[in-house]
Amino acid sequence: MTEASRQSPPGPPRHLAFLPYPAYGHMVPVLPVVAELVARGHRVTCFTTEEFEDRVRATGAQARPYDPPLSSDPPPDVIDADECARAPLKLLEASTAVLPSIEACFADGPPDAVAYDTTLWLTGRLLAARWGRPSVQLSPTFISNEHFNLSEQHQEFAGQIDPAHPAITAFVDRLKDIVTGSGLREEQQAELFHGHEEFTVAFVAKEFQFAGGTFDGRHVFVGPTTEATAAAGGSTAWRPPADGRPVLVVSLGTTVNNRPDFFRHCVEAFADLPWHTVLALGKRVAPEELGPLPPHVEAHPWVPLTEVLPHTSVLLCQSGMGSIQEALRAGVPMVVVPHHPEQHVNARRLTELGLARVVQREDASVEALRSAVLEVAGDTALHERVRQMRRHVRSAGGAARAADAIEQRLYAPSLEAT
Template identity: 85%
Template sequence: MTGTSRGGPQGRPLHLAFLPYPAFGHMVPVLPVVAELVARGHRVTCFATEEFMDRVRATGAQARLYEPPLSSDPPPDVIDADESARAPLKLLEASTAVLPSIEACFADDLPDAVAYDTTLWLTGRLLAARWGRPSVQLSPTFISNEHFNLSEQHQDYAGQIDPAHPAIVAFTQRLKEIVAGSGLREEQQAELFYGHEEFTVAFVPREFQFAGATFDEHQVFVGPTTQAATPDGGSAWQPPADGRPVVLVSLGTTVNNHPDFFRQCVEAFAGLPWHTVLALGKRVSPEELGPLPPHVEAHPWVPLAEVLPHTSVLLCQSGMGSILEALRAAVPMVVVPHHPEQHVNARRLTELGLARVVRREDASVETLRNAVLEVAGDTALRERVREMSRHVRSAGGAGAAADAIEQRLYARPLEEA
């Protein structure tokens, strides 16, 4: 295969392979970037599961199915050290199982570059190395360097993983087998493990990233890429006609199977001069909550972009998507983290003074009510949220991500395969 150099930002249109992870928290920030690249004249082939096919096609990209399908099932309700030790092996097997179908797709039409989700790190790097193509890593959350390690932060909440855990031993052995059988040169195999100087697009603003100032030109922080959309498309929403302040309650797309939590929220805010909006998700129905007071409304999904501008406080599970949408709208938060990654997010919110954290085991009617009222009345916190909102809005979003990808790829010639 002969390398082809590219001259600059006005270079020829590219053919890009996108490998996002097929879960809402990963797909939502990536698809606007795909749409932007297509609008600029590039050809994008984007893999997903059946659930996201229509969304991928709407960007103008060619939609292809992961075969076998990658799971987008929500994680277990409790993630401890044992579950954290078992997860990497499961993901390794699933993410490498799709390799043959991806390679078959591009057998006669190699892409110019591979853009891959961090959870598909081995798949993306291996394909790029085999094809002699540059790659771009896509991260929907915090990224790591020598000053901040996301995996170590997770273990602060899930518990320390025993290196001798059978699943970790099996993961290490399986990883060595896959890399040794990859057909790559020895130095290329080493690069699969370490990804030195891998170029990463992170969908958080630098100011929100842990140790953000310590990252270099190999990382670009673009923040959220679009106004939030609900998983089923959403519908128009109107704020309360009587001007009551709004508290929006959402547990996102992964931990929304707790009807008791929503019932607690109904009780916590029903006696206040507030309007409560409950975004239940697809695993709790409004009927499960029973009769609701006049100033409480419950929906499977609500359009965040329409509700947040009228919201005084967001009560959420501390998922990154919810956090960034709230910060963009300058809405302070009360967060009730469930999983380790949400605890890490909550830690950053606490460090920056942008939210109040309520431990899941402490979430009662009284604590939720008090936390929301404290946040609503904290003028210093609200000013810090407004300042972070300015950073989120100026990070650049999908346009900045597309710029960075183009600059990265036009600046690098194709390698010799």
């Protein structure tokens, strides 16, 4: 429990509704914030799916199911312009389908505030407007304003979306139907679309955010929220190698990890070098698929990055935001192999700031992976830049600052955060 947790809230305890998206990259940064608010005496109702119910309950919040359940399936292997055009309509239908069941949960009276994931933007804003309550947008990744547009960045890698695409037309029509049929006044309907002007808590450091200095007080950058010394799913009793070898951690996160060939390349790349390699395989690759492993290579379905990264020399990952933020907090340089457009955007920012080396997926041969890791390990200037970013990430405030910002919005909804 943090010092902030032991303090009383700046007003009477309140009831908050949390609407996180039920996928690891979205849930992991939110749950410590929920736990922090509960520790401060607030009542939190957090909506989720069966996969995360136990984690939600462990925070002290009340877990309520999304009905119908929101999908946490990994995205398609290929995300091109056509897929990007179809995704908004699918997400709109899924995220608004849960509205009736959420409202039914609060039939005896609405909560005092609504905190919602960016993917449930319309759901969260509609509920807050109907109830006349303040809202907080929660973003696990970069946020947009007039100086930086995340969607445009995605399209650079996925391809430009045709505004006349049938799915875009259907999305606009469906959105119009939902908003005009919402029962809100006309001026309230217009407010649903204020986007980057919404009060937002972003789980990245401001110094890592594109155009970070251009965001005003309605945007709070708190960095990673998990405790650096605690494992999210329980300790694995992992210990660094006794012989002092440098440690390489390889992880493809939770969405693009169905790649046994990639993990085999990593084993081969470091089999004859004095490195200790830790492979975090995920749920879709079994250790047996890799064949016999050298004694200095270990493979696990999952490893707690918060425990392993402090002993790590280089992280080789898919450039997912969660892995990036944990690595930067631990001061670990990276080699990244981006897959989806959002990971390419993350890799672009890492490159701009000189914090990692990028290996394109199609170029990720044994030789390329070995060369990139050894290059990063020996780059003293890159290491210094990573140490500087580590200071920014560690001072961003994490879960305690996120809870502070939400309380400020709760008790003084018209004020900007400081």
